[in-house]
Amino acid sequence: MHFPIQRGFFRRTVGNVKAVDGVTFFVNEGETLGLVGESGCGKTTTGRCIMGGYRPQAGKILFHEANDHWINIPDLDVQGLKAARRQIQMIFQDPYSSLNPRMTLLQIVGEPLIVHGIASGSELEERVGELLRVVGLRPEYISRYPHAFSGGQRQRIGIARALALNPRLIVADEPVSALDVSIQAQILNLLQDLQAQLNLTYLFIAHDLSVIEHISDRVAVMYVGKMVELAETEELFLNPRHPYTEALMAAVPKPDPRRREKRIILTGEVPNPANPPSGCYFHPRCEYAQEICSQLEPELQEVSPGHYVRCHSLALELQGVES
Secondary structure, three states, X not given: OEEEEXXXXXXXXXXXXXXXXXXXXXXXXXXEEEEEOOOOOOHHHHHHHHHOOOOOOOOOOEEEOOOOOEEEHHHOOHHXXXXXXXOEEEEOOOOOOOXXXXXXXXXXXXXXXXXXXXXXXXXXXXXXXXHHHHOOOXXXXXXXXXXXXXXXXXXXXXXXXXXXXXXXXXXXXXOOOOOOHHHHHHHHHHHHXXXXXXXXXXXXXXXOHHHHHHHOXXXXXXXXXXXXXXXXHXXXXXXXXXXXXXXXXXXXXXXXXXXXXXXXXOOOOOOOOOOXXXXXXXXXXXXXXXXXXXXXXXXXXXXXXXXXXXXXXHHHHHHHHHO
16 A cells, blocks of 8 residues: 655655555464554555445455355455445544544444444434443433543443444554553453354454553554464564564563663664655664565565574574475
8 A cells, every 4th residue: 555645736646555465364163363563654554445434556355255156355346345344343543533523322332223224213323332331331321422431431432332233353543542441351351252252353453562462363464554474372472583573572661670681773874755765664773684675575485384484594593494
């Protein structure tokens, strides 16, 4: 997904911001895939492409429907996208700006049901009351406005809205980053309980590694629009293979003050996605960089069962071991 850079009176395109450029992953039914990376790496843009909010310039986003039919989301027209969104919903990051302050809970949570012609009148009120009960809110709140609720309660309202159409896939875009730590744990536990009850599949976007470790079955790491590593959660945290992932793990504070580990300090700045370096985007900051890293873009390859890494240095190391 590239965004054009336009300048001048005639708004000529002079370049592109490569927000997402080289992201390949799959999400198994019923699992949680954590998508992690620093701010600006393209996590949210990836989620919005999956939702159909952005139409990417290239690539496919294949979704396996309940009727065993595959659809490519970028190819869908308006009606096709509307139908697909009954199965794919999103939980937004900010529980304050994502809820319309002029709408009651009945209108907010019930809007998807009205748009898709599923319920109205007393049936709508009953469905919304049940959804509020499922996320831990009282059905009596149905006539209240968002300003009457705390941040954690507002996020529960957003979750209820996402569940209204009984989706199969939920894209959770940093759903706990704007909440207090104590409330974060409640929302994470709620999401896990709902997943077990409703057989939901999550793409969980976050930059907090402790949250990712807690909720994810597998983790994908992004850097400047590219996916650099993908593995099961325990494998990734115990054995990070990409230098960027290794640096991320080293930056996590350890609860034991007697535990001393190697400290990795990355030099330089994060590359500009509008003008990225040649070859591997991470090579200007990588302590393992070799000549090939600045010349040729590495491919995402499987280094062990289910563990994928995009790194020349690791590939050369593995070749040396095999030979």
